[in-house]
Amino acid sequence: xxxxxxxxxxxxxxxxxxxxxxxxxxxxxxxxxxxxxxxxxxxxxxxxxxxxxxxxxxxxxxxxxxxxxxxxxxxxxxxxxxxxxxxxxxxxxxxxxxxxxxxxxxxxxxxxxxxxxxxxxxxxxxxxxxxxxxxxxxxxxxxxxxxxxxxxxxxxxxxxxxxxxxxxxxxxxxxxxxxxxxxxxxxxxxxxxxxxxxxxxxxxxxxxxxxxxxxxxxxxxxxxxxxxxxxxxxxxxxxxxxxxxxxxxxxxxxxxxxxxxxxxxxxxxxxxxxxxxxxxxxxxxxxxxxxxxxxxxxxxxxxxxxxxxxxxxxxxxxxxxxxxxxxxxxxxxxxxxxxxxxxxxxxxxxxx
Amino acid sequence: xxxxxxxxxxxxxxxxxxxxxxxxxxxxxxxxxxxxxxxxxxxxxxxxxxxxxxxxxxxxxxxxxxxxxxxxxxxxxxxxxxxxxx
Numbered sequence: 001x002x003x004x005x006x007x008x009x010x011x012x013x014x015x016x017x018x019x020x021x022x023x024x025x026x027x028x029x030x031x032x033x034x035x036x037x038x039x040x041x042x043x044x045x046x047x048x049x050x051x052x053x054x055x056x057x058x059x060x061x062x063x064x065x066x067x068x069x070x071x072x073x074x075x076x077x078x079x080x081x082x083x084x085x086x087x088x089x090x091x092x093x094x095x096x097x098x099x100x101x102x103x104x105x106x107x108x109x110x111x112x113x114x115x116x117x118x119x120x121x122x123x124x125x126x127x128x129x130x131x132x133x134x135x136x137x138x139x140x141x142x143x144x145x146x147x148x149x150x151x152x153x154x155x156x157x158x159x160x161x162x163x164x165x166x167x168x169x170x171x172x173x174x175x176x177x178x179x180x181x182x183x184x185x186x187x188x189x190x191x192x193x194x195x196x197x198x199x200x201x202x203x204x205x206x207x208x209x210x211x212x213x214x215x216x217x218x219x220x221x222x223x224x225x226x227x228x229x230x231x232x233x234x235x236x237x238x239x240x241x242x243x244x245x246x247x248x249x250x251x252x253x254x255x256x257x258x259x260x261x262x263x264x265x266x267x268x269x270x271x272x273x274x275x276x277x278x279x280x281x282x283x284x285x286x287x288x289x290x291x292x293x294x295x296x297x298x299x300x301x302x303x304x305x306x307x308x309x310x311x312x313x314x315x316x317x318x319x320x321x322x323x324x325x326x327x328x329x330x331x332x333x334x335x336x337x338x339x340x341x342x343x344x345x346x347x348x349x350x351x352x
Numbered sequence: 353x354x355x356x357x358x359x360x361x362x363x364x365x366x367x368x369x370x371x372x373x374x375x376x377x378x379x380x381x382x383x384x385x386x387x388x389x390x391x392x393x394x395x396x397x398x399x400x401x402x403x404x405x406x407x408x409x410x411x412x413x414x415x416x417x418x419x420x421x422x423x424x425x426x427x428x429x430x431x432x433x434x435x436x437x438x
Contacts, residue, residue: 055407055433056361056396072365078400085399 050089104144179229210254235282291336320346
């Protein structure tokens with residue numbers, strides 16, 4: 001049995017189903033409210049949901065069981081009395097120490113919890129970084145949307161911010177450095193590109209068995225780093241479009257990555273829904289469309305709406321679209337099936 | 353003292369109290385005092401800038417109020433989500 005936590009514009013849907021079959025809605029929560037992200041921390045079993053209430057503002061909620069009442073976490077806020085207010089929580093990620101959990105949000109902020117997500121503190125070094133005035137909001141805001149710990153080392157962490165590029169720390173978030181060498185922002189004038197900081201990274205992932213390797217989907221380009229994010233090589237050659245939002249990896253294979261290319265013009269699939277897979281670190285890409293819609297299909301798959309469970313030949317992949325459809329694969333992308341349809345617009349999909 | 357009525361989530365955050373007595377001269381002062389008296393409410397009605405959240409309405413004796421609306425003794429205050437949909 002697989003459980004999927006699905007954040008939608010109209011609440012959290014928890015789906016459950018057998019591998020390869022259509023899933024059923026098991027539980028709904030936060031009915032009618034935008035749930036931007038939801039996940040279960042495998043270490044504690046605790047559930048988290050990032051909810052942007054139109055009334056009460058953005059908040060992280062947690063529950064230890066789906067039947068429990070959700071509790072609001074404390075401390076997910078900017079310093080009081082300032083000029084900014086927190087707009088949204090984009091992602092929640094388990095850290096590499098007991099009780100350590102990270103959350104990223106808009107405006108370009110990182111929160112840390114050391115008590116399994118009950119209380120949180122703003123990472124001040126990133127908040128007060130001297131380059132912050134040069135960070136740029138994109139159409140989705142100014143978002144810390146990707147947080148990738150280094151397996152086994154809580155001191156090392158990488159972040160991606162739209163639009164402020166890749167950030168790296170090796171001292172547990174006390175100091176932050178850019179990791180942008182090689183990323184080309186073709187939406188900027190050529191003269192501005194070498195020193196650009198307003199880089200619109202859409203998603204960042206780290207290879208679990210080779211942590212110095214990362215993959216990122218850019219706003220025009222797919223990149224790989226083999227030096228822990230210091231520099232990047234474009235690997236989009238062979239894809240029909242270099243634009244897209246999510247990227248997913250097989251934890252068993254550091255040469256693997258999956259992307260869902262969309263057109264630059266309208267940010268949707270070009271009539272056919274095709275997942276592209278590489279198993280040679282981006283040298284070649286293989287289309288994976290068996291079971292996916294191949295006609296009149298113009299889907300928008302957002303950055304948190306594609307996720308994996310398991311690994312290797314048993315790798316399960318799931319992605320949802322703003323049209324309310326979810327597709328899954330239980331054979332590492334070789335074939336796909338319909339998981340759910342007619343849900344509200346999907347913002348995130350995470351297997352529990 | 354003004355009488356503040358809370359419902360739903362705000363009532364829960366205030367420890368289950370549906371009516372609270374608060375001393376304040378204006379709506380903003382009342383909301384700040386409310387947060388001081390009940391830390392669970394911090395950030396729910398006023399954001400980090402101290403501004404009333406956009407889709408929250410405050411009523412004084414049944415009339416829509418602004419942040420600088422004066423509060424008198426025994427005024428009845430309600431804090432409610434705005435009409436929304438879609």
